[in-house]
Amino acid sequence: MKRTGKAPIVALGVCIAMLTVAVTSELIAQQAKVVSSYGPTDQDVTFEQIKAARMAVKAEIAKQHKEMLDSRYDSFKKTDPAETMSGGKPIPTGPTAHLHGITWDNLDKMTPDEIKAKGVFPYRPLPFADHAEGGMLFPPMTINLLPRLERFDIEFDLPEHILPDAAPAIYLTTRPDLGDVAKGRLITINNYYEIFNGILNPKQLEGLRLLLTQFPQQQFNATEDRRNSKPEGMLGVTCFDCHVNGHTNGANHLVGDIRPQEFRHRIETPSLRGVNIQRLFGSQRALKTVEDFTEFEQRAAYFDGDIAMAAKKGVNVLERASQVHAMAEFLAILDFPPAPKLDIYGALDKKTATASELRGEALFNGSAKCISCHPAPYYTDNSMNNLKAERFYKQEMSNGMMMAADGPIKTFPLRGIKDSPPYLHDGRCFTLEDVVEYFNLVQQLHLKDQDKKDLVAFLRAL
């Protein structure tokens, strides 16, 4: 009886134990599936451990990324010495997309479904250099000037000839008589005052100072979770580390707006020239003012949109009336570069334009329908458009990134466009020739070779 009396209790105990094991393993299984919107703020490993783990995978990830880039692009250097950016750097020419066993003519004759089925669309979404890791990544030409911007764990992936000038020209709407104010100099906290004192008002000068001041950011900060290799990097980044001289150096990162990680877009730094005539900011965020974007960059974008991480790493909260406004007032006087061939309506001046440029303009405004999204004088509709490029490729993973549909994207202005390769929000088109091939497919235009050349000639004149 004793035994039989005990047996059910033991059995019950075993059952509870089994149940507990089952429930626990179920919980663990469930937990393993949880996709969190948050990054880990409670690091229990040291900087040295994190660094060692990152360094252990660095070479292999870089190798895979290079193989992907080589399979998509012919990266040999081609520039046109006769055509330069407004600061003097030769512009890259293309198309650079690597076609696998087909020609542009073959592609032009295929339907979107056929292109998708054969997997031959040349301009699929571009993954970040280490997509699972993400963060801000600066080109060597900028790191040479500002060594604090070097990350220990990822190397920049695009060749320098498809990037903008290292120290681009600056044009001010308020002082067009001065022409380029930068004159080949990189504007930093060390020289801005002597260059701009007497040209700007005191409020704009203060705005420029803040745009050139380092503040903590996800990869550049003092915590164990940082990726900066130089001690000065622990102070953070400045707005003009990416938007160099108010333009761009091709620094890129992952957009903060999307989760999970593999769906986040790679984003190229846009130029801030001409933000004054624009009404939407961010490729998809669509913030409505430059002030909002200025405030948002440091508070959210710097920390991948993770407000918990921002608190830990030292978010710098800008004061709206005295700081954000001052920064935005400086940004709002950054002008597009001069376009000597355009008249007051933003159209080509028939007396100075070439025959090819004029034919390109006629196509742009006519059968190629570019004008429906890019109207003069600044060549933007100040809206977002969905180009539905996913008609041409399958949703699948590429080096840690899900090549999903892009969704609606801001129509970036085309004034001064030859100064800011690579193109599109993620830089998937390295040259203006690539952009024309992209739209030829996306819009199903069936352009002839000469039409493509003429459109490029027109884009270069804008």
Ligand code: HEC
């Ligand atoms: C990684 C380098 C980087 C740094 C540093 C940076 N930005 Fe940006 N900025 C970007 C990128 C990339 C975008 C595009 C964002 C998107 O597509 O959503 C952007 C977008 C913008 C825009 C909107 C431009 C447009 O055409 O829609 C403004 C305005 C802007 N940044 C201002 C700033 C200010 C002000 C700071 C400093 C507080 C700053 N940025 C710091 C990379 C940077």
Ligand code: HEC
């Ligand atoms: C339906 C609207 C639409 C039409 C038509 C259109 N575009 Fe665009 N364009 C866009 C959008 C949206 C983007 C941004 C896409 C992205 O970043 O992924 C863009 C981007 C561009 C860019 C790159 C801008 C940058 O800063 O990187 C160029 C150059 C361009 N378009 C030229 C053209 C030309 C040339 C045509 C005609 C052959 C054309 N577009 C037709 C909407 C349009």
